[in-house]
Amino acid sequence: MTHEAAVTGSHTRSAAMHEIPEEMRHDVGLLGELLGQVLNEYGSEGLLQDVEKLRELTISALDDPDGDALAAAEELVDSFSAYRAREVARAFTCYFLLANLAEEQHRVRTLRSRDGEVPLTEQKPSDSVASALAHLSEEVGQREAERRLKELRFQPVLTAHPTEARRNAITASVRRIGELLDERDDPRMGTGARAKNRREMLEEIDNMWRTAQLRVSSPSPLDEVRTALGHFDNSFSKTFTQAYRRMDDWLQGEDSGAGAPKAPAFIRLGSWIAGDRDGNPNVTASITRQAVAQAADRVLSELESRSRNVGLSLTLDERYTPPNEKLTTLWNRYKQLSEELTTTAAEHSPGEPHRQVMLAIAGRVEATRQRDADLAYSVPQELIDDLKVVQTSLSEGGAQRAAYGDLQELIWQVETFGFHLAELEVRQHSAVHSQTLEWLEDPQGYEASGKKMAVPGEEVLETFRAIASVQQRYGMDAARRYIVSFTQSAQNLADVYTLAEKALGGPENVPVLDVIPLFETYDDLQNAPRILDEILQNPHLQARLEQTGRRMEVMLGYSDSSKDVGPVAATLALYEAQEKIAAWAIENDITLTQFHGRGGALGRGGGPANRAIMAQPPHSVDLRFKVTEQGEVISARYGNPEIALRHIEQVVAATLMASAPSTEKRNAEAARRFADLAQTMDEVSRERFHGLVGADGFAPWFAQVTPQDEVGLLVIGSRPAKRGLSVESLEDLRAIPWNFAWGQARINLTGWYGLGTALESIDDVELLRSAYAEWPLFRALIDNIEMSLAKTDRRIAERYLALGDREDLSALVLEELDVTTKWVLLITDQQRLLEEHRVLGRAVQLRNPYVDALSLIQLRALRTLRSGDTAEEKTLDDARNLLLISLKGVAAGLQNTG
Known part of the structure; x- marks a missing residue:
């Protein structure tokens, strides 16, 4: 499966290919060649030829959008037997895993080159810790800079949300191939060693090809713990x-x-793995x-x-x-x-x-x-x-x-x-606590009323006993944070203290608890300061503040707010909430840590962490950055120790710089200067978003035009795709499958919908370009949306939308896609998306036709499944299996899931 051949005869694609660094092109070519050899040796007659033919057609379709190559590719996919379609999907999925390795190796190579050229104390690159410390010292003086350095804190919190679509066996195989690829950069490698390396690489690729890509059963929470411990062994223990x-x-x-x-x-280091029981009955x-x-x-x-x-x-x-x-x-x-x-x-x-x-x-x-x-x-x-x-x-x-x-x-x-590796943080839904308290008042009456509990009451109580035993054995820092999902009142936190006392027989036996409110929905973010005022009156919290020197945490959820009001309004609401919460903390003499519940997808707060930190409101960082690291994000940021080190340095530099007076002044002035622009964007984008998701019949239509229902069949985590409290509408769907499904449909709606209409209503290019140049929050928003748009494909999206029966809703999506793309290009002054990001843009451009091939295979499976009773059960089973393989392949190709 060669890569170089893919660009012949295409000026656009050839130009893109030649802008990719030579070493990276060589690695992609080598890995593609070895995969092709494995496919040829596999024994399935004509498999490699079918893979090559489909690849050539999707490339031609990208180079000539008005031609008939995409239709021909679709016909080819439809002509495959069920077995052949599955094998072709597996081949493209393996290719993406290898291509991702080549890109990672290029990043490592770049980091090594830069590290070798720059003296230790030189302030390069501009986002290095050295540069940040020098800048901070100039602003506040050397002594104050060193004092601030002692207060610095970075707290990544690992979560096992179902977003890592790869099996551990596949991940291990990919890591071994990566190590072999890295060996080839050693200039001392002789001919014999290089031949041995190639042979071992071929063996690993063959093993990967023959390993089932789908899990047979869901991983248990303890399986997920073991995966996280693998990151400790391979990266955290050394990199930190x-x-x-x-x-x-x-x-x-x-x-x-x-x-x-x-x-x-x-x-x-923190962890929610085996601690987050919100909607996951498997965590006991x-x-x-x-x-x-x-x-x-x-x-x-x-x-x-x-x-x-x-x-x-x-x-x-x-x-x-x-x-x-x-x-x-x-x-x-x-x-x-x-x-x-x-x-x-x-x-x-x-x-x-x-x-x-x-x-x-x-x-x-x-x-x-x-x-x-x-x-x-x-x-x-x-x-x-x-x-x-x-x-x-x-x-x-x-x-x-x-x-x-x-x-x-x-x-x-x-x-x-410490002696615990990572603090295990417990999370539970506020409704579970109120249900349990109601049950405790009259257990027999509660059951007789026919009410059903999301979690057995005794299990809720046992959780507090577990926290107490963990602290007794491993120390207070092993498990003291308790996060309350969907915090909507001070009572939600008071319930936790009450339950702890009931579980342990009185206040004297209760373990140390830092109960953290989690504000997730748009309305809750708006009401956060008022709720915090009420929470502050709680005597348990007051006592804890005295013990900690008035330190406190507040968590902000990025997922549900985006699902509530769309990505633009959610971004602005989160900024406003952080600003007001920071002011509340100063007013109440509280040293506050704002905990960011970000995901991997752009619709869930994804994107470069350092840019997000630098765009925060004044005093909302204050030398402390705590964030969830979810699913595939953990592998991407920490899987390779050298990339992990660079990520940590960027985050730390941004955390230091975000607390510099000049940064806080710049962000505050920009927010004031562009306040009217923000208000218009908020109102118009929210109205546009609600016009789509609030339309009659939207939820069933969404399930028709995306693989949303089938995502629940994909065995990628111990956690269900839906919360157990009620599953009757779109509101009950977790944000992860919501984002995942739109990404699979090549629409990525959760990352950009509503922006185009909002900017169209403003219709002032110069104003918007000024905002892009001067307002970090707006720039980060536009840059993230540009990346999201670059991973969409209008022609493929049209085919997914055609699975539904609502032309009006499809038209809304496509119109918004077009107008958003138009305004992003105008603001960034580009002719095409990611034009100014040469390597990244070309890498996305080169991999998109390969994703297109998998999307066409997925569409075939979806059409069969949507046919319902007209298909035989075996045909439906084959289609489900094919769909699940394609889900993993597209996720690998797009390099994000949820």
Whole structure:
């Protein structure tokens, strides 16, 4: 399945191909060639030829939109047997997985090249931490900049929402192919090694091809936990400390590692995996306990191994690096604690006191993992204190680099991960709490009334007992945040405290709880400051504020607000809510963290995180950024350690810069200057959006023209596509399948609908270009919508819309698509979408015809399924299977799901 051949005879496509860097073109060509060889060897006669023919037709259709190539491609797809259609869909899906690898490798190659060219302390690129720190120092002074640095906090929160459409087996295979591809960049690789590499790559691609792309059964929450732990092993455990070291390099240059660090451990990892029970009956109290135990075991194993390795490296003789008094005291304390522990360390390291103590520390970490109460550390701070005793002794003995090298990175690890790895955050719907309280008042009467509970009352109570047991075993930070979905009143938070007391037999037994309101709908965002005023009167919250130094979190949901009012009005509503909540916090002397519930799709707050941070209202960031990282976003941002490091640096730089006086002033002035523009965009886009989704019969029409109903059949997560409280209308559909379905239909409506009509009503190109140049929020909105539009295809969209019987609704969608595209091009002064983003734009342009091929296959399946009773059951089963394969392929091709 070659890639170069795809561009011959096409000026547009050839030009696009030649703007792709040569190394990336070579990688795509190599991977496509190897996949073609696998298809040829597979034994299915004519498979490769059919794949090539379909690919050539969809490419021709893109190059000549007025020709008949797309119709010919559609005819070819319809002529395939059910088996052949499935194999062709699998082939294109595999191609996208490989093409994505090539793009990732290009990013890594670019990062390495840039890193090799720029000295450690040079302020490049402009979005680097070095640049941000220098800029901040100029504005507020060096001392204030260093003080602010100590307050810096980045909190990524992993979620297992059903948006990662790949099986773990496929993900592992792709990772191995990526490692082999990376090896080929080594200039030392000889002919024999290169041949071996190619052979191993071919073997892995063959394995990937022969691996079933569809899961047989849903992953359990604990399966999802294991996936997250894989990210810890492959990325987080190393990358986070590398980020600290890089920052210290920028701050201290060559002195980094030879003295006390200036870089703080600014990352704290959170997780909703096996903690988020909103709409997921598979997440129980027992599952939550097991998840925390697995994470704790994994991080303690890492800390034990790291401690032992540091200890083994400290072969410093006491004659040349004498121990200080505190180290000797610590060793004597260990001898009293356990003769076995110290005897073993002393026998292996005579005359090496620092090594002896470190090996004893490793033994205590092992005891902590094994729950040996006599030797275990009770809290992470005890371990940190012991490590710092070793560090200080080394430093005073003249071994500065031993003190602040690997040992410092171990200390950073403990500060970051503790003994729990990631804080497990519990989330539950406010209605579940009110139902449970009603049930507790009269259990028999509740059941006799015929009312049904979304979650059994005893399970709700058991959740609080699980939190208490987790804190008792692993510490308060292992699980103390409790998020209330659909917070609409102060009573919603009060219910949580009441339930906790009932579950544990009184207030004296209740664990530490930071109860966090989650504002999700448009109306709730509008009412957030009023609700927060009421919440502030709660005595439990007041007591907690006193304990934390008046620190508090508020969460904002990006998904449901967008589904309520459309992407434009939701973006503006979220900005306004953040602005008002930040002002509320200042007024009430609260140090506030705004927690952003973003998804991967642009309709759910997706897009580059650093640009989003820089566009936030004044005082809404204040050196703290907390955000959900969902599904395929985790793999994209953190799957490759080098890309993960770059992502962290961009987020941190943006978080520092967003809190700079000049940034806050710019954003505030721009918001005031373009307030009238924002109001018009809000009102007109909202009216346009409601005109579509509020039309009679919209919900069944939406189910007809997209694979929305079939998304629920795709086994990609433990969480259902719909909440269990009620499933009677579009309002009850989760935002993830709402976005996923529109993306699959190549319409991406959730990312742009309503903008075009709003801009048309303004009809002032110069004003809009000024806003694009001067107002970061507007620029981020337009740039994100441009990306969303670039992944649409009007001709394919027309075919999906034709599946329905509402020409009026189809016309609304296509008209809005056209007018939105027109205005985005006018504002950005481009002839085509992503014209100014050369590599990204060409990459999207090159992959679109391949996505088109899968879309045509998906359309075939949908037409069969929509035919209903006229098709035989086997035909319907074949169509369902084909559809599910195509869903995964299109998701891989578009590089996002929900």
